Amino acid sequence: MFDESVFPSEIVPQPGPFEAWIKGSASAAAATGVTSAASAAASASTFKLYAYTEDRFGNNVGMEDAQLRVDYYERGHLISTWVRTVPSSGILNVPCVGYAEQVGWGSVKDNFEYDRSRITFRFHEFNENDTTPPPSYYDGGDDEIVFRGYYDRPWVSAHEFTHGLHEEALGGIWSTSNCNPHYTDSVSSYSCAMSEGLADYGGDIGSPDDRFGWETWSKVKRDDGAPAEIEGNVAAALWDLIDDNNEGDDDTSLEANDVMTVIRTCRTPNSQMNSVPDFIWCLEGEVDDDAHDDHFPGISAPSSVRVTRPSNWNEDDIRSTWLKSMGNN
Numbered sequence: 061m062f063d064e065s066v067f068p069s070e071i072v073p074q075p076g077p078f079e080a081w082i083k084g085s086a087s088a089a090a091a092t093g094v095t096s097a098a099s100a101a102a103s104a105s106t107f108k109l110y111a112y113t114e115d116r117f118g119n120n121v122g123m124e125d126a127q128l129r130v131d132y133y134e135r136g137h138l139i140s141t142w143v144r145t146v147p148s149s150g151i152l153n154v155p156c157v158g159y160a161e162q163v164g165w166g167s168v169k170d171n172f173e174y175d176r177s178r179i180t181f182r183f184h185e186f187n188e189n190d191t192t193p194p195p196s197y198y199d200g201g202d203d204e205i206v207f208r209g210y211y212d213r214p215w216v217s218a219h220e221f222t223h224g225l226h227e228e229a230l231g232g233i234w235s236t237s238n239c240n241p242h243y244t245d246s247v248s249s250y251s252c253a254m255s256e257g258l259a260d261y262g263g264d265i266g267s268p269d270d271r272f273g274w275e276t277w278s279k280v281k282r283d284d285g286a287p288a289e290i291e292g293n294v295a296a297a298l299w300d301l302i303d304d305n306n307e308g309d310d311d312t313s314l315e316a317n318d319v320m321t322v323i324r325t326c327r328t329p330n331s332q333m334n335s336v337p338d339f340i341w342c343l344e345g346e347v348d349d350d351a352h353d354d355h356f357p358g359i360s361a362p363s364s365v366r367v368t369r370p371s372n373w374n375e376d377d378i379r380s381t382w383l384k385s386m387g388n389n
């Protein structure tokens with residue numbers, strides 16, 4: 061018994077058992093424990109799935125307590141599984157991350173001109189009605205993205221992927237302090253702001269339609285920290301260092317690949333680069349102690365830096381650009 065009339069008019073229902081191939085991705089969904097289901101594209105990164113049972117047919121398309129499982133396949137191999145309880149409405153927004161991967165992850169790799177091996181991801185269940193859902197994150201130990209809150213936003217997907225690119229291709233993620241939780245406009249630490257600012261920049265590269273406006277970001281200044289300890293300021297500085305637009309004190313249009321190579325190769329006598337001032341002095345090619353004290357209070361300047369960078373960069377222009385978003389003035 062399959063009656064199309066119970067579905068909204070904009071969708072094209074199909075009788076179960078459910079299997080849908082989403083245009084532009086390599087993901088398939090299969091429902092278990094649900095008698096019949098139908099799908100419809102809801103947005104670029106999700107599709108709606110309607111599930112119902114025959115015995116409740118006619119009054120309620122939902123099937124309470126039924127578990128819906130969506131399996132994601134790539135080239136015939138199961139790569140991730142997503143499990144949800146079907147709500148009484150019978151309507152679920154199912155993430156279609158294969159799409160986000162194709163659109164968002166690819167453009168991050170193209171912009172950075174750095175590549176990495178296939179990254180895995182999984183969905184971690186949480187209460188969809190939670191007003192502050194737990195954040196998605198990249199797990200460096202397992203090299204996988206764990207999607208929770210805002211899993212259906214391409215920006216989140218591109219942000220987490222950038223962490224994964226950093227880990228495998230840009231020298232490895234460093235340890236951060238005061239980073240959990242962290243927010244784009246709040247003081248965290250020099251290490252957290254650098255790591256998350258890079259991922260925030262990658263988020264905008266991967267998600268043109270759903271993003272922060274780093275090119276028009278106004279520098280956040282707070283009494284409890286330096287501007288360089290705020291990740292949004294770092295993301296805005298990366299944007300201005302790289303983008304073709306030179307407005308105000310933005311004097312640079314560096315190649316993104318060269319900037320990423322600075323992140324990958326920067327070394328100080330004590331360690332691999334792990335914070336904003338390390339990045340800045342590697343970007344400039346040498347340490348300026350006076351400028352360090354002015355703009356990076358509370359942390360010692362490295363005695364020297366070692367880095368791979370183009371020899372024709374203009375240090376004055378670079379200084380002007382990063383001061384615009386991260387300088388303590």
Ligand SMILES: [Zn+2]
Nearest residue numbers: 219223256259
């Ligand atoms: Zn992050």
